[in-house]
Amino acid sequence: xxxxxxxxxxxxxxxxxxxxxxxxxxxxxxxxxxxxxxxxxxxxxxxxxxxxxxxxxxxxxxxxxxxxxxxxxxxxxxxxxxxxxxxxxxxxxxxxxxxxxxxxxxxxxxxxxxx
Amino acid sequence: xxxxxxxxxxxxxxxxxxxxxxxxxxxxxxxxxxxxxxxxxxxxxxxxxxxxxxxxxxxxxxxxxxxxxxxxxxxxxxxxxxxxxxxxxxxxxxxxxxxxxxxxxxxxxxxxx
Numbered sequence: 001x002x003x004x005x006x007x008x009x010x011x012x013x014x015x016x017x018x019x020x021x022x023x024x025x026x027x028x029x030x031x032x033x034x035x036x037x038x039x040x041x042x043x044x045x046x047x048x049x050x051x052x053x054x055x056x057x058x059x060x061x062x063x064x065x066x067x068x069x070x071x072x073x074x075x076x077x078x079x080x081x082x083x084x085x086x087x088x089x090x091x092x093x094x095x096x097x098x099x100x101x102x103x104x105x106x107x108x109x110x111x112x113x114x115x
Numbered sequence: 116x117x118x119x120x121x122x123x124x125x126x127x128x129x130x131x132x133x134x135x136x137x138x139x140x141x142x143x144x145x146x147x148x149x150x151x152x153x154x155x156x157x158x159x160x161x162x163x164x165x166x167x168x169x170x171x172x173x174x175x176x177x178x179x180x181x182x183x184x185x186x187x188x189x190x191x192x193x194x195x196x197x198x199x200x201x202x203x204x205x206x207x208x209x210x211x212x213x214x215x216x217x218x219x220x221x222x223x224x225x226x227x228x
Binding site (some may be wrong): 004043 | 217219
């Protein structure tokens with residue numbers, strides 16, 4: 001099992017460019033999440049998908065869109081990248097959201113720089 | 116405001132020594148508390164998850180404690196190894212819709228030989 005995989009690992013964009021970060025999990029999890037991690041700050045939730053076909057905003061959704069393509073895949077799109085979106089992006093998955101004690105499994109991250 | 120505060124911010128210890136990391140939280144209502152280990156350049160990996168009814172949980176050389184009354188948790192690392200060098204993140208979950216994980220900023224531990 002690969003767990004949670006993310007592509008690409010690194011990306012450099014110019015301001016205004018768009019890109020999509022890809023995430024896939026092979027654990028048959030229902031719920032998936034996108035976080036960003038900035039220096040000196042804890043991880044912050046951007047969007048999540050409780051189950052296939054549903055998506056909801058997290059703490060910092062502005063400037064991002066998501067697509068839950070199927071049960072395995074959850075993508076994050078930056079339509080017009082800004083320097084403030086320079087960050088490390090993590091995708092995570094869990095069996096479900098209900099109950100609260102579901103362990104989240106994280107991918108290796110995508111390091112994005114916006115110039 | 117729901118917050119998770121960790122101390123110290125960073126710590127350097129000699130290989131073989133023990134250390135304790137602290138976590139204070141103000142998240143309410145409280146569901147569970149997690150400790151994650153994050154190696155440089157990698158995603159966080161879960162070490163322990165404790166509900167409000169649990170006051171200690173171990174995972175090998177890692178032992179987490181929880182005092183839900185004082186809203187404090189600690190992570191004790193015994194007989195440290197070089198591979199323990201990482202960031203340790205305390206994460207608290209409330210009872211809202213399962214998504215409200217509040218992440219601390221982490222403690223960076225460096226183990227030297």
